[in-house]
Amino acid sequence: MKLADWIPADDACARLGVRSQTLYAYVSRGRVSVRPDPNDPRRSLYRAEDVAALTARKSRSRKLSEVAVGAMSWGEPVLASEITTVSGGRLYYRGRDAIRLAEDQTLEAVARLLRGGHGAALKRTDRPKPPEGPSIRARAYAALAGRAAVDPPARGRAPLALAVEAATLLDVLTDAVAGSVGGGAIHNRLAFAWGQGPGGPGADLIRRMLVLVADHELNASAFAARVAASTGASLAASALAGLATLSGPRHGGAVEAVRDFANEASERGAREAITARLAHDRALPGFGHQLYPDGDPRAAALLERFEPTASYARLLEAVAGETGLKPTIDFALLAACKRLKLGREAPFALFAVARCAGWIAHAIEQGQADTLIRPRARYTGPALEDAGG
Structure with missing residues (x-):
């Protein structure tokens, strides 16, 4: 896998819209893969594909949340009858x-x-x-x-x-x-x-x-x-x-x-x-x-x-x-x-x-x-x- 497929922590946090602690939590849950930076072993790189997938999932979740909130007040039908x-x-x-x-x-x-x-x-x-x-x-x-x-x-x-x-x-x-x-x-x-x-x-x-x-x-x-x-x-x-x-x-x-x-x-x-x-x-x-x-x-x-x-x-x-x-x-x-x-x-x-x-x-x-x-x-x-x- 090319190095470009891996991104540093600050870039990953920016794409996800989260702080570093949340990024580490995603890593611990196996939702984002991590590897050492070959140019600087003291730093870590994060799989860009995982970050993109998680960003898309969060966006869908927000949209569903917005739909649910809107449905509570004269919004879209939410119950079959x-x-x-x-x-x-x-x-x-x-x-x-x-x-x-x-x-x-x-x-x-x-x-x-x-x-x-x-x-x-x-x-x-x-x-x-x-x-x-x-x-x-x-x-x-x-x-x-x-x-x-x-x-x-x-x-x-x-x-x-x-x-x-x-x-x-x-x-x-x-x-x-x-x-x-x-x-x-x-x-x-x-x-x-x-x-x-x-x-x-x-x-x-x-x-x-x-x-x-x-x-x-x-x-x-x-x-x-x-x-x-x-x-x-x-x-x-x-x-x-x-x-x-x-x-x-x-x-x-x-x-x-x-x-x-x-x-x-x-x-x-x-x-x-x-x-x-x-x-x-x-x-x-x-x-x-x-x-x-x-x-x-x-x-x-x-x-x-x-x-x-x-x-x-x-x-x-x-x-x-x-x-x-x-x-x-x-x-x-x-x-x-x-x-x-x-x-x-x-x-x-x-x-x-x-x-x-x-x-x-x-x-x-x-x-x-x-x-x-x-x-x-x-x-x-x-x-x-x-x-x-």
Whole structure:
């Protein structure tokens, strides 16, 4: 081998972008070959081919790391799923257009579709009285936590047993939100609990909302549910993980930011509220969605079915005129609840009940994959202590 195929330490370190101690570590691990310098026995030379290969490997590793970091925030898909996707500005549940499903399907039917089931609904009637609590949210947490504490792990369970448990779990959460054990379609039970006549226009609007928000690909709460399910946890535990994640202000709690914006617009005027926010580089909650550059189809489908109150209609018009942004499902959901004069907790409750169908579907699919979700962390902390010291 020619001498040119061997390079001195400073050249090797420069190519690798490391200090001499790291180069010596590569040598000790057998990753870089070393030989004495024939012109100066006190110095060593390092195989250039090994250094080049190691440099290329490090570059690939950095690129993969960058891809992984980017995938954590609206980046490239990182997990295979047959459940839900956003394509061409539309939302699909197992290949079926969610907007079309909202025309006539119930949440129960969509829940079966999401988890890959077919046929008649599977329900148990031996549900206990829902827990008491000062709020819908408190009752929902207590209901799922109670089931998570006693339900068996999902791993290894028969598909039919999981299907029955899934249907029952959705009923248990609905009971907690409604405040009593009930029968019939979920949207009618919620409508009755909230002072809307079952089977009336208010109930149908609730049905549409439930179907439109039942799942939304690999959002934060669905991912949390999948992480829990990957450990073999029960469906209730996975749903509880989803509910806890949904509560954050950047997820299911985002409706509160939309409410604050709508209140600002009502108090000071829509255009004034918009101008003030833009002047201070503040977002317009409820408008513009990263996955839907041409507008959130769920919001458009829902807003077609009712007349927003005057203040919400003015805000819609003003935002469109000033920025061109279109409403998201968060705005449409809040506007619909406002139109029906539902309580303050109604938007979050609707999200929770509907998304529970999605969480369960993701939990079952993740359980079928039988793989643990366990990413590695890229350490950025203090320098490591010398283990041999």
